[in-house]
Amino acid sequence: MESLLGQEYRPLELPQLEDPHPFLARLRREAPVVLAPTFQLWLITRYQDVLSILKDSRRFSSQDILRSPLELPREVTAVLEEAGFTQDYPLLGDDPPAHTRIRGFVGKAFSAARMAALAPRIQQIATEYLDAFPRREGRTDVVAGLTYPLPMRVATELLGIPQEDMDRIKKWCEEPIQLFNSGQTPEQQLERAQRIAAYWLYLRALVEERRRNPRPDDILTTLIEARIEGEKPLDTREMVNLASVLVFAAQETTTNLLGNALIHLLRHPESWRALCEEPARIPQAVEEVLRYDAPASAMMRSTTEDVVLSGTPVPQGSRLLLLFNSANRDEDIYEQADRFDITRESAARHLGFGYGTHFCVGAPLARLQARITLETLTQRLPGLSLVAGERPVYLPNLLNRGPQRLMVEWKA
Numbered sequence: 001m002e003s004l005l006g007q008e009y010r011p012l013e014l015p016q017l018e019d020p021h022p023f024l025a026r027l028r029r030e031a032p033v034v035l036a037p038t039f040q041l042w043l044i045t046r047y048q049d050v051l052s053i054l055k056d057s058r059r060f061s062s063q064d065i066l067r068s069p070l071e072l073p074r075e076v077t078a079v080l081e082e083a084g085f086t087q088d089y090p091l092l093g094d095d096p097p098a099h100t101r102i103r104g105f106v107g108k109a110f111s112a113a114r115m116a117a118l119a120p121r122i123q124q125i126a127t128e129y130l131d132a133f134p135r136r137e138g139r140t141d142v143v144a145g146l147t148y149p150l151p152m153r154v155a156t157e158l159l160g161i162p163q164e165d166m167d168r169i170k171k172w173c174e175e176p177i178q179l180f181n182s183g184q185t186p187e188q189q190l191e192r193a194q195r196i197a198a199y200w201l202y203l204r205a206l207v208e209e210r211r212r213n214p215r216p217d218d219i220l221t222t223l224i225e226a227r228i229e230g231e232k233p234l235d236t237r238e239m240v241n242l243a244s245v246l247v248f249a250a251q252e253t254t255t256n257l258l259g260n261a262l263i264h265l266l267r268h269p270e271s272w273r274a275l276c277e278e279p280a281r282i283p284q285a286v287e288e289v290l291r292y293d294a295p296a297s298a299m300m301r302s303t304t305e306d307v308v309l310s311g312t313p314v315p316q317g318s319r320l321l322l323l324f325n326s327a328n329r330d331e332d333i334y335e336q337a338d339r340f341d342i343t344r345e346s347a348a349r350h351l352g353f354g355y356g357t358h359f360c361v362g363a364p365l366a367r368l369q370a371r372i373t374l375e376t377l378t379q380r381l382p383g384l385s386l387v388a389g390e391r392p393v394y395l396p397n398l399l400n401r402g403p404q405r406l407m408v409e410w411k412a
């Protein structure tokens with residue numbers, strides 16, 4: 001008999017918004033592949049099912065997964081078209097072979113050596129934000145003061161975007177998500193479309209400027225100049241779309257990783273103390289955070305043919321929600337999966353960065369930022385704790401999870 005459990009999936013409301021895990025555990029046991037009618041999404045909750053889907057882009061496509069379900073008025077789409085905006089999300093929204101071509105160029109730009117070379121600069125930025133914290137004792141919202149601005153600084157500097165434009169880029173890059181996913185009046189839609197158009201023109205000017213004035217050691221320059229035998233180089237439209245995807249993919253996720261890390265490490269003070277005493281354990285602790293509370297909690301795919309998953313038939317053309325946060329707590333893979341354990345050897349098998357074809361391009365950069373931020377915090381503020389009674393506030397979101405505000409305090 002078809003399970004009705006999917007009707008009880010309410011991730012945007014309490015109590016699931018605050019703690020989705022009891023319900024996800026029930027899904028894994030009772031209905032691992034089930035339709036959630038409110039979202040018209042099939043929920044995929046077991047590790048092995050999620051992994052097999054990530055390995056098979058022929059039957060499980062990424063194309064169009066991020067496209068808006070809304071029909072926008074003609075005057076709104078006209079503003080977007082005029083600025084050259086399309087709902088093409090290079091890489092994230094591509095299947096091979098289109099994906100393979102772009103990923104080849106991006107692979108050249110995000111080399112391991114280039115990422116490692118960013119360490120001193122990330123350290124400087126982390127130190128700068130922490131210098132603004134009171135020295136001996138204090139209390140602050142660590143999201144506003146550190147975990148939100150730091151990844152934005154890193155991402156914009158990476159693309160060579162001037163510092164003074166950071167705040168408007170941050171506001172702009174949230175506009176497409178709002179326009180395409182939330183109900184608004186036609187006037188609001190038009191205003192948003194105008195802001196998106198301004199963002200696209202800004203990115204186009206940035207790319208064109210870099211074509212005229214290439215810079216050494218610059219990601220955009222590498223992308224513009226990269227050549228792959230038999231492949232057309234990236235054109236300006238592709239570069240603009242790619243730059244927008246990089247900014248968008250790089251920051252909220254990293255902010256959420258840092259926030260989730262602080263929540264769980266500070267809720268387990270013995271883990272925090274262990275990292276203060278032995279900072280070399282930080283990278284493994286970061287993997288456990290990615291497993292235990294995945295910042296990119298889910299991602300979508302659509303079926304290109306009829307399939308059967310965990311014994312459940314799913315028709316062609318269905319949209320699937322791969323719940324990484326559930327897969328990462330699958331008891332068939334992890335012993336005591338609900339336990340936060342920074343010594344867990346198997347943590348790195350998590351799906352927090354996806355797997356295979358679409359494996360996160362920015363994973364080394366995200367790991368580097370998390371390592372440096374936690375090293376700096378544990379060394380400078382070992383007496384850090386959550387403010388008594390602090391309950392993290394989460395924004396309702398199907399794909400991302402992290403605290404919007406997190407009050408911490410410290411004593412010398």
Ligand code: HEM
Pocket residue numbers: 062090091092093103245246249250251253254257294295296299300351352353354355357358359360361362363365366
């Ligand atoms: C903790 C931080 C991050 C998390 C949790 C994360 C998570 C993910 C996940 C789960 C995917 C796979 C999506 C899928 O399978 O459809 C992905 C892809 C991607 N990520 Fe990240 N990401 C993070 C940081 C970054 C950063 C810093 C960048 C850029 C500098 C970045 C750029 C990308 C791009 C371009 C893709 C698409 C790759 C492709 O489709 O081939 N991410 N990310």
